[in-house]
Amino acid sequence: QRHEAELTRGDAGEWQGELHIEGIEPWWPHTHGRPALHAAELRVDGAPPVPLGAVGFRQVEADTTDGGFGLRLNGEPVFARGVCWVPLDTLRLHAEPAQYREVLTRLREAGVNMVRVGGTMAYEDDAFFALCDELGMLVWQELMFANMDYPGDDAGFRAEVDAELAGQWPRWRRHACMAVVCGNSEGEQQAAMWGAAREHWQPPLFHQQLAEAVAAELPGVPYWPS
Secondary structure (H helix, E strand, C coil): CCCCCCCEECCCCCEECCCCCCCCCCECCCCCCCECCEEEEECCCCCCCEEEEEECCCCEEEECHHHCCEEEECCEEECCCEEEECCCCCCCCCCCHHHHHHHHHHHHHCCCCEEEECCCCCCCCHHHHHHHHHHCCEEEEECCCECCCCCCCCHHHHHHHHHHHHCCHHHHCCCCCEEEEECCECHHHHHHHCCCCHHHCCCHHHHHHHHHHHHHHCCCCCEECC
């Protein structure tokens, strides 16, 4: 089937449009169904079409009933069989697409359905996320903060954080595999283990500022502070 939507150009030069499709096949993690992807392309003023890659449609929700945490995909509870991801090339930090495919395929065959990119590692590139889309692997994406205090009330530091994440939002919002964005790796755990008072476990940077940023930039992707 072919579906089309008319686009309009916004004040900042971006193209915008809405497409409403009934009965489209959703994207699922491979443990629960088919990671269905749909080809998309852009046509502007009669120019040759520009491929936009594969698009998946899914609904992700965090279930915090009774103070717990779980995920629902397309309304169904998902048990996450997860692994922590380490860059495959520790010098370049990113790897070749064939390397990503080999490792992610092995993880899929082992029954893994979620990959955690931890806050002590590095942001991955497009090839990683495209393969997670294709193979039906959920991604738990942490922001690159870990195990220490950060000067969240310092304007210069906040500007650096905003600039860093501005390079990630456009990549992440394209991919159906993006299941959770987490503010940091073990920040609250470290504060608790150091004996800090509970009111110091939840700095505004992670519990307010970044939560608001994720809600604005990645609508429909749950956020977890730590």
